[in-house]
Amino acid sequence: MTSRFERGVTYAVLGVFTVLALTPVVGVLTTALGPPDSLDTGFSLPTDGPHWENFADAWSRGRFGTYLGNSALVAVAVVLLSTALAVPAGYAFGVLRFPGSTALFYLFVIGLTLPQEALVVPLYFDLRHLGLTDGYAALILPQTAQSLAFGVFWMRGYFRSGALPVIEAARVDGAGSWTTLWRILVPMSRPAVSTLVVLTFMWTWNEFLMALVMVSDEAHRTVPLGLAFFRGQHASDAAPLAAAAVLIALPVVVVYVLLQRRLIAGVLGGAVKE
């Protein structure tokens, strides 16, 4: 359809942008396997074989083993809680009609554009007053609330788009709204729910500001926070720092590579449907 030359240019352009997208990622990877005693603050390459000990160093001396555990706990709690609350709410907004439902739904939509910076200051003082700072609750509850904005929006859109005929059929069979939701709609909506789960996990796992403000003791640090402090204290240890960065990125990147189509569609708010 088009000339060979034009196709060549197309691939060359895509190639350039692929290289640009990958350079920082590959740089961190090679540095993580590079010589641990390098004083270079830039990227380095592995000399005489990969130095896996950088990971052990980050895990034990950098305490990333603990931080990964904290991050996993917080992320799983936020995912479970926000999904369990967002699915019924999205169902109600999507297919049940009740007075004021539009206004209530817009309250949730507001949360999509509300930046954390406008919440974090009073949240800190409130939670400190309740004695909850430096604990998992201070990380879980606010992030669940923020995840709900997207979760409710996402599930409502899903239930609206294709569920109505099924609901009518269930109604004719005499199923109540509760039965319809859990026996019929939830099993049917597994793709939409799993996209929501993956996105909520990713956003919670990567969250930094909330963790920075809520947690000052080392025992409750999550991985992004651990990385920031490790950089502050061991700025010259480029190799273990890079290894820690790899440990943080790895779970999200693995999930992303496995589910990239769904995850991209979710981030783009369903704008890309194929």
Added chain:
Amino acid sequence: MSRPPRRRAGRGRAPGEPRAVGYLYVLPALLLYAAFLLYPFGQSVWLSFLHWDGLTRATPAGLDNYRDLFTDPELRAPFAHALLLLLFSSALPVLIGLLLAAALSRNRVRGTTFFRTVLFLPQVLALTVVGVAWRSILAPDGLLNDTLRALGLGRLARPWLGDYDWALPAVGIVGTWVGTGLCLVLFLAGAQRIPRELYEAARLDGAGPLREFRAVTLPGLRPQLAVALTLTIAAGLRNFDLIYITTGGGPGDATSVPAYEVYHRAFETNQVGSAAAVGVALTVLIFALTVTVARLAEGRRP
């Protein structure tokens, strides 16, 4: 949560009849959402009208904190920086994405999944990780300076993040890196949904590549354009992580942004009221820009 009655709810009602049971499904989510999102936002607004150091009694401030946003150079600068950064983190990615999509959509590309996966990768990485990676590129002995020296352009090398004039654009480029893939993926997918006949018709009318772009590609991508702008603007203004890791607002206040200023004022210099005002102003800015983008996208649609 109590279980709604099973049978009665479904029988003997018209399909569209309002059902109070809806409240029960919404209530748990709404309670948590109100307690940890709506209520704190309200408190932010309230705090923004106070002078408070976080310890002693707060005193009413009237509109002082908001007036400072316009008069205090230390507060005007972060907002100016944020708008400048939007050129890098939003305008530039959208522009690059559009140009590339226009050029690439003429061909069927093989390996789309691979390219899409790689180009979108910056979006899923934690910004703290992105910051660490880019510090190594922009460091005095980092990849960028090494490359410049290898090309014989050593005199251009500088400590990018420590340079008063270059720190802000340097941080901006990181934003460009994060946003470009998103725009490109979005536009490529959108361009594939533009009916081929439109291109053929344009070509029959003798349209060159430029007119083809203006008459077919650009209008066809309007919905994607709105999504791209909304996402990159919101992300570009919520850039606390990146600034904290790369420059900490420095050197001096060369890279201070509202998102960073909220943290800095509330938790480092004990100006809680002022921090809240910055947070509220940031919210208003995001809202205003988002609404403008939505209006433009809708208003011009045929």
